[in-house]
Amino acid sequence: MNSRQRIKSIIAGKPADRCGFWLGNPHPDSWQALHQYFGTSSEEELRLLLKDDFRWITPWDAYHHPEGKPVFDMQRPGKTLSEGGVFAQTLSVDEVEAFNWPNPEYLDFSRYIEILGNTGEFYRAGGLWSPFFHEVCDLFGMENYFLKMYLYPDVVHAVTRHLIEYYLAANRLCFQQCGDLIDGFFFGNDFGSQIDILVSPELFKEFIFPYFQELTDLGKEFNKQVILHSCGSIFRVMDDLIGLGVNAFHPLQAKAANMDADTLKTHFAGRVAFIGAIDTQDLLVNGSPDNVIADVRRIKHTLGPSVVISPSHEALLPNVPPENIEAMAIAATES
Amino acid sequence: MKKLLNYLSIAIERGKENLDSPYPPDLKGKPGAYEYTLQLLEDKCPPDTILKKGMMPGMDRIGQKFADGKVFIPEILIAARAMKTAMTLLKPYFDSGEVVKRGEVIIGTVAGDLHDIGKNIVRMVLEGDGWEVYDLGVDVTREKFISSLEEHPESIICMSALLTTTMMEMKDAVTFIKQSSPATRIYVGGAPLTSNFADKIGADGYFPDPHSLAKHLADVI
Numbered sequence: 206m207n208s209r210q211r212i213k214s215i216i217a218g219k220p221a222d223r224c225g226f227w228l229g230n231p232h233p234d235s236w237q238a239l240h241q242y243f244g245t246s247s248e249e250e251l252r253l254l255l256k257d258d259f260r261w262i263t264p265w266d267a268y269h270h271p272e273g274k275p276v277f278d279m280q281r282p283g284k285t286l287s288e289g290g291v292f293a294q295t296l297s298v299d300e301v302e303a304f305n306w307p308n309p310e311y312l313d314f315s316r317y318i319e320i321l322g323n324t325g326e327f328y329r330a331g332g333l334w335s336p337f338f339h340e341v342c343d344l345f346g347m348e349n350y351f352l353k354m355y356l357y358p359d360v361v362h363a364v365t366r367h368l369i370e371y372y373l374a375a376n377r378l379c380f381q382q383c384g385d386l387i388d389g390f391f392f393g394n395d396f397g398s399q400i401d402i403l404v405s406p407e408l409f410k411e412f413i414f415p416y417f418q419e420l421t422d423l424g425k426e427f428n429k430q431v432i433l434h435s436c437g438s439i440f441r442v443m444d445d446l447i448g449l450g451v452n453a454f455h456p457l458q459a460k461a462a463n464m465d466a467d468t469l470k471t472h473f474a475g476r477v478a479f480i481g482a483i484d485t486q487d488l489l490v491n492g493s494p495d496n497v498i499a500d501v502r503r504i505k506h507t508l509g510p511s512v513v514i515s516p517s518h519e520a521l522l523p524n525v526p527p528e529n530i531e532a533m534a535i536a537a538t539e540s
Numbered sequence: 541m542k543k544l545l546n547y548l549s550i551a552i553e554r555g556k557e558n559l560d561s562p563y564p565p566d567l568k569g570k571p572g573a574y575e576y577t578l579q580l581l582e583d584k585c586p587p588d589t590i591l592k593k594g595m596m597p598g599m600d601r602i603g604q605k606f607a608d609g610k611v612f613i614p615e616i617l618i619a620a621r622a623m624k625t626a627m628t629l630l631k632p633y634f635d636s637g638e639v640v641k642r643g644e645v646i647i648g649t650v651a652g653d654l655h656d657i658g659k660n661i662v663r664m665v666l667e668g669d670g671w672e673v674y675d676l677g678v679d680v681t682r683e684k685f686i687s688s689l690e691e692h693p694e695s696i697i698c699m700s701a702l703l704t705t706t707m708m709e710m711k712d713a714v715t716f717i718k719q720s721s722p723a724t725r726i727y728v729g730g731a732p733l734t735s736n737f738a739d740k741i742g743a744d745g746y747f748p749d750p751h752s753l754a755k756h757l758a759d760v761i
């Protein structure tokens with residue numbers, strides 16, 4: 206069984222020769238120390254060394270506006286989540302309609318197809334990242350967005366609809382052109398905090414789920430496995446998300462409320478696959494390699510066989526010792 | 541008057557800002573926190589009573605519901621908005637000294653960290669609980685905390701961090717501030733933090749949610 210077959214089987218809930226492993230997507234500041242420790246010189250070389258089964262390949266640079274404009278011209282003065290973007294003061298749907306929304310015709314996937322074609326027999330998680338929830342946040346400012354859900358729901362729906370229309374059209378083009386080069390539709394929205402979901406289940410039902418389902422339906426139409434990335438505690442809505450078509454959850458923020466392996470097993474085992482779960486908030490930063498090995502084995506025992514071992518936050522920071530990453534990889538790929 | 545104070549607290553808890561506010565739908569067309577506060581002032585209710593018996597109980601109840609997982613961030617935000625609007629009517633009384641805040645809090649996300657939502661929620665809950673809060677924003681250096689403390693020497697400091705990397709900055713910032721001002725209370729919060737971590741770095745406490753911090757401050761200060 207090669208890596209690609211292995212992860213496909215795991216996500217499909219079918220038997221595999223061992224559990225899967227994904228290194229994650231280390232932060233740019235982390236790579237130098239990793240290469241130094243492992244004696245590697247490229248990302249792919251390190252992934253091969255660690256027996257990484259999974260490749261996250263997304264077309265970040267496929268949008269080519271003739272005037273060089275970004276996909277969404279957020280017009281945000283800063284980078285914090287609360288900082289309002291172009292719709293911070295918007296109270297009418299007309300203003301939303303007047304915005305210069307992106308045009309999927311400016312997408313060119315030729316380079317992306319080339320990269321996918323050169324990927325070995327590894328699982329290819331791809332499609333556009335499609336973080337519509339976060340982009341609505343950025344366009345309004347997070348606090349403003351949440352308030353407008355109550356005060357100006359039509360405006361929120363209008364913005365979300367435009368974002369989703371773009372992502373539906375863009376992913377459709379992507380899947381049409383890439384065909385079987387992509388195995389899983391991997392997209393991300395951080396719906397949770399450390400203690401709970403960010404907005405109530407009722408607001409999820411009105412402002413998030415309907416749009417979310419359009420994306421999962423598109424993935425299914427093209428026979429892709431649907432993998433949702435969401436940081437934080439999303440326990441309260443995981444049942445709903447499975448019902449909407451999610452095949453695997455990533456990254457399972459282990460220390461967030463109700464996101465521990467035992468709770469996930471009790472409530473969701475057999476209905477969905479798990480990618481992640483190795484704690485990055487304490488264990489990988491402060492633990493010893495022996496601690497990491499013991500925890501990986503525990504997670505495999507608890508969530509296996511439908512588990513892909515990976516950090517509980519993919520962007521491994523420079524404070525994670527390479528020894529612990531090595532321990533995670535060894536324990537993940539041992540039989 | 542007691543009835544009006546109760547209506548005011550309900551308006552704040554439920555985020556009914558004023559008469560024109562469309563939210564919550566079941567209170568559409570009814571007075572909100574602004575109108576109840578105005579009515580109470582016209583009825584010669586002492587501003588301090590309006591704050592402590594009308595506004596703060598509303599924020600306290602919504603904060604408790606948040607801590608209990610019964611409401612979420614948007615409900616806190618909309619309650620805080622109603623409170624803020626009503627508070628504009630009390631501003632002259634704060635300016636004259638007729639009403640005083642519980643105390644002062646300096647709050648910020650530590651250097652290197654740009655995450656501000658949790659910090660902002662804490663700010664709103666503390667303001668709703670009667671504190672004067674000086675929000676230094678995100679990416680706040682230890683020097684900035686000290687400089688603000690020099691302006692407001694009686695303040696409590698609240699620090700936030702979301703990243704495991706910036707938790708270390710929190711440790712250095714706590715040490716730095718305690719060296720120059722040992723009596724200043726420093727509380728910490730943020731996703732990866734624990735009570736153990738707060739103890740280790742010499743902070744005075746860690747709270748997992750804003751309401752438990754507000755309750756603690758109300759109890760000890």
